[in-house]
Amino acid sequence: MTEARLDFIIFGATGYTGKYAVKIAAQLAKEKQITFGVSGRRKQALEAVVKEFVSDIEDVPILIADLKDEESLKKMTAQANVLINCCGPYRFYGEPVIKACIATHTHQVDVSGEPQYIESIQLKYNKAAEDAGIYIISACGFDSIPCDLGTIFAQQKFNGEVNSIETYLNMWVTTKVSGALIHYGTYESAVYGMAHSHELRELRSKLYPERLPPLWPKLKPRGAIHKSSVSEGWSMVFPGADRSVILRTQRFLYDKCKQRPAQVQTYFTLKSFFSVLTTIIFGLMFGILSKYEFGRNLLLKYPTFFSGGYVSHEGPKPETLDNVHFSMTFKAEGWTEKLAEPTDKHKDLPNKVMITKVSGIDPAYKATCTMLLLSGVTILKESDKIPVTGGVLTPGAAFSKTSLIEELIKKDIKFEVVSSLEK
Incomplete structure (x- = not known):
């Protein structure tokens, strides 16, 4: 990366998530002494975003780039050390940006929660990203950062060897709110993610042709609807990207760091x-x-109806988001003793249980954009702590040895150990 480049460029800055990213970037610019610009198709709209969120910063460059114009994307990415990509759904709009970043040797982070897109990018571009010496890291928002780094946090605090982790997501509002809680763009990504989920099996067989060694005892999925001692209420399998992201992280840690992978189920x-x-x-x-x-077509035409009122094109109001809270509870089981090799087998059943938790407010936008921007900051300032010098990575693979968890805690995204019990 050259010194003349901006630290960040936020692409898609006029979108719903992009505006939040600009707001967070303006805060971090002062705190972390970083430079950033904004980019998109419409100069007037970009100027309005800068005027609204960063009027007290003198120089915020505005760059015009269009997904249909490859040269404009290269010109944009060539001016950034890290591209903050807020332009989704990524399955439609993500790949041209990845190509431009590889061509111009620019890191990229995004908030995609689309497993088919994320894993196909790893399959197609991991070697090219390695050769370019850049990091392509998706899923850098809610809910994969809390779940993936929450799993890393549990493993680091366990003081032993983790066999399995079960995660439980809770969300609630503190006061009665009206209107949507989710923007249409997030919903659109989910529609197409579900539509293409059948592609994942073949994709993963190409991505990981060699299976991991069998782990014992095997973590069995719980009932379709069940109650858990660590999460009050009725729990079901979480249909999002969390489990796929965590399993890729665990595979990376096994392949690159010789760490025993944890089995994971998400609810x-x-x-x-x-x-x-x-x-x-x-x-x-x-x-x-x-x-x-x-x-x-029906789902996309009538999002409010098919989401029970949770989705709208306008998105949620800021005062609504301030009342939305989340917690993710982790139940880790394993052994107090850590064996020498990741393939060594314990003779006895697990003898330790630890409960940890990640929690915060406004997970979908404020927390997500805080996670996204701090992921970019971590690449800028702590690339020497990332285990490889480039590639398409998960957050956990990239940031497990960095200070990102500590930085998130400073921003009121709390990581904590709740309890630890030896059997």
Whole structure:
């Protein structure tokens, strides 16, 4: 990276997530002494964003770039050390940006929660990113940063060897709110992610042709609906990208750092059984309709109806988001003794349980953009602590040995040990 470059350029700065990213970048610019610019297709709209969120910073360059213009993307990325990509759905708009970043030797972070996109990018571009000496890191927001780095945190605090981790996501509002909680762009990504989920098996067989050694005892999935001692309410399998991201991290740590991989299952919890039934009904409709073009058209045309009022094109109001809280609880089981090799087998059943937690507010936007920008800062300032010199990585693979968790704690995204018990 050359000295003339800006530390960050936020691409897609006029979108819903992009505006939050600009707001967080303005705060970090003063705190971390970083430089940044904004980019998109429309100069007037970009000027409005800068005027609204960074009016007290003298020089915020505005760069015009269009996804349909390869040269404009290269010109943009060539002026950044790290590109903050807020332009999704990434399955439609992400790959041209990746190509430009590789061509101009520019790091890229984004908030994609689309496993098919993320893993196909790793398959297609990992070697090119390695050769270019850059990091391409997706899933740098909620909910994969809390889940992936929360798993890393549990392993680091365990003081032994972790065999399995079960994660439980809870979300709630502290006061009665009206209107949507999710922007349409996030919903659109979920629709197409569900539609293409059938591609993952073949993709993963190409990405990891060699299986991991069998782990004992095997972590068995819990019932479709179950109660847990660590999460109050009714829990179900979490359908998002978390598990796929964590498993890629665990595979990386096994391959590169000779660490025993943890088995993982991810769940989310609802307080009432009525909420569970409602979620199942909407989930079934969503799953069936997303498989067919006419169904996807219906889902995308009537997002508010098919989400039970949680999604809108306008997105949630700031005062609504300030009342949204999340916690993710981790139940780690393993042994007090750590064996010499990751393939060595313990003779006895696990004898230790540790409960940890990650929590915060406004997970979808404020927390997400804080995680995203701090991921970029970590690449700038602590690349020497990333185990490899380039590639397409998960957050956990890239940041497990850095200070990112400590930086997130400073921003009120809390990581804590709740309890630890030896059997």
